[in-house]
Amino acid sequence: MATEAAHDEGSSLVFHPMDQFMVKPLFGDGPVHWYTITNVTFWMAITVLGVLALLVLTTSKRATVPSRGQSMAELSYGFIYKMIEDVTGKDGLKYFPYVMTLFMFIVFSNMLGLLPLSFTTTSHIAVTAVLALLVFGFVTILGFVKHGTHFLGLFWVTAAPLPLRPVLAVIELISYFVRPVSHSIRLAGNMMAGHAVIKVFAGFAAIAAVSPVSVIAITAMYGLEVMVAFIQAYVFTILTCVYLKDALHPAH
Amino acid sequence: MATETHTAEGQGLADATGIAGDHAGASAAGMPQLDLSHFPNQIFWLLVTLVVIYLVLSRIALPRIGAVLAERAGTITNDIAAAEDLKQKAVEAEDAYNKALADARAEANRIVAETKASIQADLDEAIAKADAEIAAKAAESEKAIADIRAGALESVQIVAKDTAAAIVSALGFEPKAEQIDGAVDSRVKG
Numbered sequence: 001m002a003t004e005a006a007h008d009e010g011s012s013l014v015f016h017p018m019d020q021f022m023v024k025p026l027f028g029d030g031p032v033h034w035y036t037i038t039n040v041t042f043w044m045a046i047t048v049l050g051v052l053a054l055l056v057l058t059t060s061k062r063a064t065v066p067s068r069g070q071s072m073a074e075l076s077y078g079f080i081y082k083m084i085e086d087v088t089g090k091d092g093l094k095y096f097p098y099v100m101t102l103f104m105f106i107v108f109s110n111m112l113g114l115l116p117l118s119f120t121t122t123s124h125i126a127v128t129a130v131l132a133l134l135v136f137g138f139v140t141i142l143g144f145v146k147h148g149t150h151f152l153g154l155f156w157v158t159a160a161p162l163p164l165r166p167v168l169a170v171i172e173l174i175s176y177f178v179r180p181v182s183h184s185i186r187l188a189g190n191m192m193a194g195h196a197v198i199k200v201f202a203g204f205a206a207i208a209a210v211s212p213v214s215v216i217a218i219t220a221m222y223g224l225e226v227m228v229a230f231i232q233a234y235v236f237t238i239l240t241c242v243y244l245k246d247a248l249h250p251a252h
Numbered sequence: 253m254a255t256e257t258h259t260a261e262g263q264g265l266a267d268a269t270g271i272a273g274d275h276a277g278a279s280a281a282g283m284p285q286l287d288l289s290h291f292p293n294q295i296f297w298l299l300v301t302l303v304v305i306y307l308v309l310s311r312i313a314l315p316r317i318g319a320v321l322a323e324r325a326g327t328i329t330n331d332i333a334a335a336e337d338l339k340q341k342a343v344e345a346e347d348a349y350n351k352a353l354a355d356a357r358a359e360a361n362r363i364v365a366e367t368k369a370s371i372q373a374d375l376d377e378a379i380a381k382a383d384a385e386i387a388a389k390a391a392e393s394e395k396a397i398a399d400i401r402a403g404a405l406e407s408v409q410i411v412a413k414d415t416a417a418a419i420v421s422a423l424g425f426e427p428k429a430e431q432i433d434g435a436v437d438s439r440v441k442g
Contacts, residue, residue, distance in 0.1 A: 023287070056313050077314065101309055192283075
């Protein structure tokens, strides 16, 4: 789409909707090794600082009557704590720190990605795939450690008639292995699409005639993206809880 | 840039990933997300970030927030218990007050009744005494009146006899005492 638009309008209108996703070294212009400090490093560091500011700095007073910041920290804590308790039950609370880590990382990355000129780490499939595979691997290992071969009962639907069970087992097995794929692509796709669309609208703003429409569209999209940023973090986390529940209670 | 982008896009994803190792400019043509040469970098820094966040959360933030919430819940529970206690005490105090009030009222009633009784006794005694005195006085007076009446009757007879004697003598007869007495007596009685 970018190239088509560029050809139609000539050199006056240039779209680079994907440039914002480029991984670049933060210092100099050398190759990107695995250890190179890049804009990924920079924005992930800001994410860490944001999480620290919200959850550590605000709670340093341990006030019984909380300040605004501490209230927000407590709300985040209660939000995820309740989510795990509701979805997995009491025995899932042992894994609260892992789930909280995922949620805080994703929600901060998504929100920070909405800052102009920022880099959205969660728009990269490399990042979300690792997050999803961590969840997938953790949940699968946990299931086998907790229940041994009984964990395979997850795929053997005893509620269904016997002839149907092998068929359902295949479907269940496929859906189980598709989980990390959908889990990661959902988050990265949502993040990437919204940011790219905003960039495309921003490109149109260069034409005087449509620039008001473009600016309004950017504003509307931005509002939508703020919502999406939070909802996708929420969705990722609640799906993690659902998978965790399957590992803890594999019976259908 | 535009033409370069155009050609790169035609070759699609395989090309973008294929030449990704060379330099970032070519991969910018497709999706930077699919540039495999940047994966190790992102994954490495992601893992570092996750480990840092996890350590901070599990060692500092979450226990602290959990402790604050537990402490608050404890404080609230204690406060509610204390309030319940105070309420109980208030109810007890009110009961004691009501009981004291009732006692005082009963005591007051008893004193009033006692006083009334003693006053009544005094009054009865005084009335009886006064009645007795009145009766005595009345009897005395009756006697005096009877005496006076008797005296008066006697005087009337004497006066009548004297008057009769005077009248008889005025008429030129010798008054005879026996006849006059008899006549007066029979008239007075008459």
